[in-house]
Amino acid sequence: MKIRPLHDRILVQRIEEEQRTESGIIIPDTAKEKPIMGKVIAVGDGRLLENGQRQPLTVKEGDKILFSKYAGTEIKIKGEEYLIMREDDVLAIIEE
Amino acid sequence: MKIRPLHDRILVQRIEEEQRTESGIIIPDTAKEKPIMGKVIAVGDGRLLENGQRQPLTVKEGDKILFSKYAGTEIKIKGEEYLIMREDDVLAIIEE
């Protein structure tokens, strides 16, 4: 079974705090509600422009990303938790 | 009798929880109001772009989809419950 997000949406799996700490990215205590790290599992085919073109997304499967805590909709697939959000909710890609 | 959704709207039938469980997609307890699975019964002829083109929809008849619980308008046809929603309310297509 495969989840194919629609258009400008992406499927994301949260990266747990221990893993984040290793990567050196820490959410400050005074900003508990702030960005969260995740891994992109699947991406949509892009956003539709008014000229009829579909613009491919920038984030790719496997990317590690930062996103706002309130972004997206929660979903559980075969016991694993995921989020479906729009690419515009992604703040940044983390390259290692 | 056939229901033909208008433009970017689609006709959807909910998939019951037992069926969803089999497919491995479970809505977490802590997210009771979250996405719902459904089957696309009929689709509109597409969204009108400002250049006058009509953009065909991505979802097709027969697709299994995830959508937000609050999406769409309920309707009952020959004893069966359906929803009419916009394609933009669809989060993802589930491929098996």
Next chain:
Amino acid sequence: MKIRPLHDRILVQRIEEEQRTESGIIIPDTAKEKPIMGKVIAVGDGRLLENGQRQPLTVKEGDKILFSKYAGTEIKIKGEEYLIMREDDVLAIIEE
């Protein structure tokens, strides 16, 4: 006398519940405020696009449609009740 709806507006006559029941479309009790069936009596000449083109409407005179209960403005012509609404308030066309 003829009512000519403007641009993307249409003139609609409600179809009574008895008739709807025959057609097999029932609004569930738990969704009393939900969609309503009607017949299109007249349509406007279309929506104006930003490129100056006027896009003809999809719904046609005589179409049976589903629309949201809160759509449109009520009007009484020669003792008969009608609604004037925008085409975007139409959820679907019912084909028989």
Next chain:
Amino acid sequence: MKIRPLHDRILVQRIEEEQRTESGIIIPDTAKEKPIMGKVIAVGDGRLLENGQRQPLTVKEGDKILFSKYAGTEIKIKGEEYLIMREDDVLAIIEE
């Protein structure tokens, strides 16, 4: 003296209830706040599109129209009451 409405605005004179009754259009009691009949006295030169074109209005001087009760701004000219509204507030043209 002549009132020339600007762009997509029109000057309208209400048609009194007695006249409306003759024409067969009655506003139902249960919809007292609903549409009103009027006669178009003057029209603007059209709406400006983003491509720089000015799109002429559909309603013409002399047209009998239906419009929402809350549409427009009241004005009194030489003892007569008028309304200035946008063409988009016009629901339909009444042809006889």
Next chain:
Amino acid sequence: MKIRPLHDRILVQRIEEEQRTESGIIIPDTAKEKPIMGKVIAVGDGRLLENGQRQPLTVKEGDKILFSKYAGTEIKIKGEEYLIMREDDVLAIIEE
């Protein structure tokens, strides 16, 4: 000294009620907050369209106009009161 309104803005001087009465335009008692007559003193160079063109304004210096009472920002120049508003706040031009 000259006030040059920016883009789609215009500089307007109110016409007092006595003058308005002569011209035959009276604001009804029941609509005290409604439109006001004024004279255009200066106009901007037009509205910028998305294609980069600047669309000249329709109202010209010297025009007598009707505008909503709440339109614009008050200003006093050499003891005289003026208003700066957008052309879209102008309801109509009065021709004599």
Next chain:
Amino acid sequence: MKIRPLHDRILVQRIEEEQRTESGIIIPDTAKEKPIMGKVIAVGDGRLLENGQRQPLTVKEGDKILFSKYAGTEIKIKGEEYLIMREDDVLAIIEE
């Protein structure tokens, strides 16, 4: 050191009331919260249009302008107070 406002923003220095009085522009007592005079210190490189062009600003360095009291963000540079605002917050240019 130089402040370069971004895109459609401008850097403005307020002109004090004594100076304004000399120029003949007075903010009426009944409109205390109304427009304010200032001098343009620096301007951005223009607004980005949807066609990718950057539209240069109309106001230039050295222009005397009128703007709404609530426009912009305050900043102090080497002991002097300034405002950074968008060009669209400028009501008019004052030419002498």
Next chain:
Amino acid sequence: MKIRPLHDRILVQRIEEEQRTESGIIIPDTAKEKPIMGKVIAVGDGRLLENGQRQPLTVKEGDKILFSKYAGTEIKIKGEEYLIMREDDVLAIIEE
């Protein structure tokens, strides 16, 4: 590890008050919530226009900028605090 902000977003590090004072830019006491100085650490690949072009950002890595105190989302990377914001939240670039 590198943070690559998405599209029109930028990664910014606040400049402390002592440093700001040296540069001559002081936030007035009466405007405590007002703009903040920062250094641009990384920039996205630009904003997507409706014609499918991606417009590169104006701010560059290393730029000293002014931005509104409420702009952006806080994040801590290897013990250092950063902000991710949109370029439109940048008020001005400071050149020395």
